[in-house]
Amino acid sequence: MTNRGQMTPEGIATWMLAELNRDGILDQAWAAHEIESQFGDEYTPLNMKSGNLSIRHDVLVAFRRISKETVVWERGERRWRRRERGDVLSRRQN
Numbered sequence: 001m002t003n004r005g006q007m008t009p010e011g012i013a014t015w016m017l018a019e020l021n022r023d024g025i026l027d028q029a030w031a032a033h034e035i036e037s038q039f040g041d042e043y044t045p046l047n048m049k050s051g052n053l054s055i056r057h058d059v060l061v062a063f064r065r066i067s068k069e070t071v072v073w074e075r076g077e078r079r080w081r082r083r084e085r086g087d088v089l090s091r092r093q094n
Contacts, residue, residue: 013062
C-alpha cells in the first residue's frame with residue numbers, strides 16, 4: 001500500500017506520528033525504509049558516513065513540530081518513543 005497522495009513532509013510526519021502512537025516507538029531505520037517504500041526515495045537520502053538510509057531534514061523538522069511535547073528521541077536505540085514521566089526536559093534522551 002502506498003501513500004503517495006500524502007507526499008509532503010507534513011504528510012510523512014503525520015504518518016510517522018501515527019506509527020509511533022500505534023506501537024509506542026518508532027525505529028529510525030524501519031521508518032526510513034517504510035518512507036522510501038510508501039512515499040518515495042526522494043525522502044530518504046543515503047547517509048554517506050554510515051551508508052544507511054536517512055530521513056530528509058524537512059520531514060524531521062515537520063515531525064519535530066507536531067510531536068515536540070509528546071515524543072522523545074532515544075539516541076542509543078536510534079528510535080523515537082512517547083515521552084514518559086521522569087524524562088529529562090530535552091527531546092533527546094540518553
